Amino acid sequence: MPSLLKSIVCLDCGHSMPVDPLPTHCAACGSVWMDAQYDYEQAAALWKAGLAERATTIWRYEELLPLLDSTSIVSMGEGWTPLTRTEGLGRELGHEHLFIKDERQSPTGSFKDRQGSLTISYLRQKGIREIVMASTGNKAAAYAAFCARAGIRLWIFLTSTVPSEKLRELALYGAEVVKITGTYDQAKKVAQDFAARRSLYYDAGAESIPGREAFKTVAFEIAEQLGRLDPDGKGRWRAPDWYVQAVSGGVGPLGVWKGFQELLKMGLIDRLPKLAIVQSEGCAPMAAAWRFQLETADPVVPHTRIAVLATGSPGRSYGFLRAACQETGGTIISVSDGEAFRAMRRLARVEGYSMEPAASVAFAGMDKLIAEGVIKPDERVIVNCSGHTFPAEKHILEDQYVLDLQFGEGGTSASHTQLEDGLGAALERLDEQVTTIVVIDDNPQDSRLIRRLLQAHKNYRVFEVNNPLDGLDLVRQRKPDLVVLDLTMPDMDGFTVLESFKADPEVGHIPVVVVSAKTLTAADRARLEGRAESLWQKGGFNTRELVEHVVRTLGGDLPDSSDPLTEASAGTVATASKQAIAESAPAQQPVREIVVIDDERRDARLIRRLLEATGRYQVHEAYTGEDGWRMVQAHKPDLVVLDLLLPDIAGEDLLERLKRDEHTRDIPVVILTAKDVTAREREKLLGKMLSLFEKANLDRQALIDYVDETLSEE
Ligand SMILES: Cc1ncc(COP(=O)(O)O)c(C=O)c1O
Ligand SMILES: [Zn+2]
Incomplete structure (x- = not known):
């Protein structure tokens, strides 16, 4: 059944307009904020009878999408993404009703494919051959892929913060990529001017009708999928209690919210969910305005490493989302980059999901709301895992995560025995290479020095972390063979870190070597006793002894004892004696x-x-x-x-x-x-x-x- 689109209504003055073509502004008042209206009665009758035979794409819900000619559809399996109950995350957070809407499983790896499919289908229906857009990254990939399929020429304006891997993907689809050194809001302005000068179609942001309409399908799917998960619900559609999403410009949740409203109007669900809108702290104009109960959000200059979420000027999206949150008791909050990266690593570790930082912002927000008791333990929560990370961006993972196993000289001309020998040696090296050490020290100079010292003698894999919370995270994830730990760090001291390790059955057995500048009191020593393997006073030990101690603790020995150890030339970890933990004498030169x-x-x-x-x-x-x-x-x-x-x-x-x-x-x-x-x-x-x-x-x-x-x- 084709679209049941009936009219376009101005959101400012209520003026009603015809549907073909979709107007770009209100004929009465000039507003660009308009809404599509459908024949909901007819749609409800059809949908209540069940959609079992329908396509498993966004086009399953064709009646409530604004495309009049279904022969124009450009589709590649977007939408109908899995709704999965969490395993490890639910356990860690002590919450049994957490579900992930897995938008990574979309053709270009993000939820923006929904918008790509509907918008490009509409443009194909209109016979448009060339378009211009600005993006923080994922909308660009989606549009580029769908434009490639539809044979539409695409100009993309991006900021220089977009990772080069993403730029390469766009170029591969044949899009024209223009990189702007400036903010995303500036890139949008330049793109708009460029389109105007060439009389090309410019794809609007959150105010675009196809954009918002496309994201309604997330709500439709959630309600239908939740219905299926409920064994005694007879397939009746259901609304969750919370819907959580990371936000930049806000087109996603605006669409999802409209989708739930339509389902309520059609009698398919019996209430609306609460929205939890999550922004990155370094670009959180909506969260700030919400906190101060303001009607409009003041633009900000973004300072976030999560480039995908860097819309500094949310415009009227905020007002609409604010109203949605006020209606049902939802909220708009922000999380720091660090919290987002931690959530990202945790989801990979406990659920097997690799997501991009922008998506992890939603998870970090959910953590916070659960911790604060805003989300209650018996409430059903859906969190949108809005995008995949591929390849992982540099500030999340360093190169040591890849083990490079190289064979000896031989090459292809080597004999079989030579190859076997080479393999033996390579495997031996690999043993050493998979021996993993995590150094937790808030001073990067010290952690680097310790890593260099160890790697000067052994091929160990050494990870440095300069923040105790990340350290906890990394040790739980990597389960290293040994940990080197500093005691005085911001946020959480080394004693607490050590105690949490030792209380955790998964990592409690890992030896921890303490290297610290702290002058220890008797009470400090008592806290280390039985937990730390050994204690080394910064500025007061012999580096060779430390390396030997680590190697021996790991069950190896130093290859050549006459090998002159590079006495650490710079840095604070140089010279003199190891201290027994129980020893009560204070260090000679207190720091x-x-x-x-x-x-x-x-x-x-x-x-x-x-x-x-x-x-x-x-x-x-x-x-x-x-x-x-x-x-x-x-x-x-x-x-x-x-x-x-x-x-x-x-x-x-x-x-x-x-x-x-x-x-x-x-x-x-x-x-x-x-x-x-x-x-x-x-x-x-x-x-x-x-x-x-x-x-x-x-x-x-x-x-x-x-x-x-x-x-x-x-
Ligand atoms: C993965 C991901 N999550 C969240 C967002 C934020 O979406 P919105 O544009 O709806 O604010 C984006 C935007 O590009 C995104 O790519
Ligand atoms: Zn109007």
Whole structure:
């Protein structure tokens, strides 16, 4: 049965318009936001009788799609993707009703194929031969594939953040690819101008009728599939309690929401789900507006590594999604890149799903909502796994993930025995190569140094992680043969990391070697006792001994004991003795701890490097006042370096707070600021701070000398 499209209605003034061709703006008020309306009664009668014989593509729901001539359909198996109940994820989150709508299983690997199929079919119906679009990546791949099939010429404008692998795929489909060094919103503008100059069709964003209409099919499928999963439901369609999706411009959930509304109108479901819209923290204009209950979302300049979600200016999509969330108790939130990457690794580890970072944003959002109790344990949740990662992007995986097994010289001319010998040697090497060590140290210089030391002698696979949470994740995923662990790290200290490892039956047996700059108290030692294999004091051990210890713990020996070990030339992990854990004598030269609180990460890092290079200090960085406050409370450092211009609290107020708290009152504070400090302000700070350095004319050596002097007096 062909489309039951009846009219196009303006969403602003209600004006009704004919359906062929689809109007690009309202004839009465000029608005570009219009909605397609169908004969729902007739569609309901057909769908209630069952769709068993229908195509397993989006075209299964042809009656409610706006394509009048079905001979124009361009299809390659888009839609009708699996709806799968989670296994490991549900167990880890303690939630039994989590389902994944697996949009990776689409022709070009993302949910955008639905839009590609419908839009390109419509353009073919109209006889359009050349089009222009802008994209953050996946819509481009979908359009390029469907255009290739339909013989339509396609111009794609992308930002330079789109990974080169994706660009190559587009070129392979024959699309013209234009890379813009700028934001996605700028790329859209350039594309629109280009199309206008050449009088070419420009594919609109969330306001495009075929775009939103295409994504309705996600809702239709979910309701139909949930009905099938329910053994006593007699195949009756069902709505979930929650629908979770990662959002950039928002066309996806706008369409899904309309799909559920239509099903409700047709009596196929009995209620609407709650929407959970998730943005990447570095580009979250909608989440910010939602939090402050604003009617419109202010554009932002994106700062996210998840390029696919970098729509800084959501326009009116926000207003529509906000209304949808308000109607049923949904929400709009954001997650950090780190949270998204962790969710991505977890899904691969516990479910066997490899998804792209943009999709993992939805999973990280779901984690958060479950943890906060917003999503209840008995609610049915569908999360859209909106895209595949292929190939995995560089910042997620490093090259060591591929094991390269090479045979000896021989080559093709080698005899059989030579080949056998070569294989033996290669397999022996492989044994070593699959011996895996994870180094968890928040200081990348130290982790690199430890990796180099080990790899200078053995072909081990060494993974470095500079953040404890990622470390936990990686150890659970890789189940390495040994872990090298630092003790003082932000977010979670090494003691806690060690305790979680040892409490986990899957990884509890893995030996953990502690390499740390921390001066240990008796209580610290007690916490390590029985858990850590050995303890090495940074700045106080012989590197050769460490390597030997690791090799022996792993059941090997060093090939040539006279081999001169490159005594670590740079870095802090050099020279002298290993400490027994139970030994109570303090290290000879205690390393002092310093907390730097500065929202300019570059500045914080610079100060850290300056001070750590002396070998006398261990420096922790905080980028907000609140984080700084927490870090000072946690570490009770010997000194604080404080910037006055912080994003959340004024540096002066933080200083005040530090001085009022009995635990932190005596910690000396050095002010380092870019702010012009007036004489009056300086006077107010006097007595609370130790000294003030201005960033603009900072004498680095003077700062170090000053810190040295202050701390040696104590
Ligand atoms: C994999 C993936 N997930 C989510 C999104 C966000 O989708 P929307 O355009 O509906 O905001 C995109 C957008 O390109 C995407 O490619
Ligand atoms: Zn109008």
